[in-house]
Amino acid sequence: MVAAGAEEVWGTFEALSDQEDGLKWVDYLVKLATEVIQLYGPASPDYALLREEVSREQKQLAYLEAREKAVWRGTVRPLYRQLHPSRHLETLLGVGERGAAVFASFTGRAGRFPDNRHFRGWHGMIPDSRQSGAAESKGLHISQAGPDLVKKFGFLDADVGRKYDPQIAVIYHDQMMNKGKHHTQAVCACATHLLDRVYVILEEDRPYELRDVDGTPVTREQARAIIAERYTVPEEVRKRNNRRARKERAERRMERKQKQRENRRRR
Numbered sequence: 001m002v003a004a005g006a007e008e009v010w011g012t013f014e015a016l017s018d019q020e021d022g023l024k025w026v027d028y029l030v031k032l033a034t035e036v037i038q039l040y041g042p043a044s045p046d047y048a049l050l051r052e053e054v055s056r057e058q059k060q061l062a063y064l065e066a067r068e069k070a071v072w073r074g075t076v077r078p079l080y081r082q083l084h085p086s087r088h089l090e091t092l093l094g095v096g097e098r099g100a101a102v103f104a105s106f107t108g109r110a111g112r113f114p115d116n117r118h119f120r121g122w123h124g125m126i127p128d129s130r131q132s133g134a135a136e137s138k139g140l141h142i143s144q145a146g147p148d149l150v151k152k153f154g155f156l157d158a159d160v161g162r163k164y165d166p167q168i169a170v171i172y173h174d175q176m177m178n179k180g181k182h183h184t185q186a187v188c189a190c191a192t193h194l195l196d197r198v199y200v201i202l203e204e205d206r207p208y209e210l211r212d213v214d215g216t217p218v219t220r221e222q223a224r225a226i227i228a229e230r231y232t233v234p235e236e237v238r239k240r241n242n243r244r245a246r247k248e249r250a251e252r253r254m255e256r257k258q259k260q261r262e263n264r265r266r267r
Contacts, residue, residue: 076101084202091207092197093220094161094168099153103198106147110202119199123150125192150195158191166226168193170213173231176238183238 080101081087089100113119120126124146162172168190175186201208212218212226 072098080104086205086207088201088205088207089198092157092161092194092201093164093208093210093223094157094159094194095153095198096157099157102149102153103195104202106150107198107202110199113199116196116199120192120195122146123154123195125151125154125188125195151191154191154195154198155187158194159187161194162187162190163227164220164223165210166212166218166223166231169227169231173233176233 077097080097084100084104087097087100089095089103090097095103107119110119113122122145124144158168162168171190171193172186175181175189176183181189197208210218210220210223212223218226
């Protein structure tokens with residue numbers, strides 16, 4: 001793996017995944033393999049010691065997972081159900097009990113925000129803004145404002161919700177097909193709209209009603225059929241927007257700019 005390098009390993013796994021951001025682990029895995037060689041040397045390591053080390057790590061992980069479950073069942077879930085007894089947040093497709101607990105506990109009383117614009121500014125699941133005079137930068141990273149857990153579950157729940165809710169699916173489809181965004185950027189846009197709904201549900205304390213993009217109520221089965229028919233992103237678009245393709249386009253732009261600078265010097 002180390003000899004092949006990250007690019008070759010990436011290329012091998014890229015064909016097996018439809019979400020290029022799901023391959024970020026490749027760079028880390030190659031880096032980890034390099035560190036293992038540096039630590040143990042190029043010769044074959046002592047596998048008995050490695051097995052003991054892995055066994056200790058697994059036991060530690062099992063202990064932490066057991067503690068996490070105990071805290072969730074004994075403390076967090078009871079407090080969540082006390083704080084949000086209607087559990088209407090869980091009617092949002094993609095939002096499970098843990099995500100709802102995060103949204104309800106961090107948001108608290110939704111009425112403390114004058115409107116959704118202030119709520120967006122608080123949770124920070126919006127691109128950062130950088131303005132100078134009449135110019136405004138676009139395509140920036142998500143702002144650092146707001147609780148990280150809210151942004152985390154907003155992203156994860158939106159990635160699930162886009163597969164079941166036509167009004168979220170159309171946003172993802174538009175971002176990928178028309179705006180040239182990659183998967184992560186498209187899901188972030190979906191997450192912003194998902195959190196808009198979280199605000200409304202907490203403010204009005206009513207369940208979410210699944211609807212088509214024109215506002216017509218639909219069943220879950222109808223919603224899945226609508227998404228499959230209208231809002232499926234073709235594989236070639238995913239490849240067009242993946243990391244490798246974006247890197248190649250950036251390199252070509254740099255080459256064109258370099259040629260333009262050289263041509264101007266010759267004149």
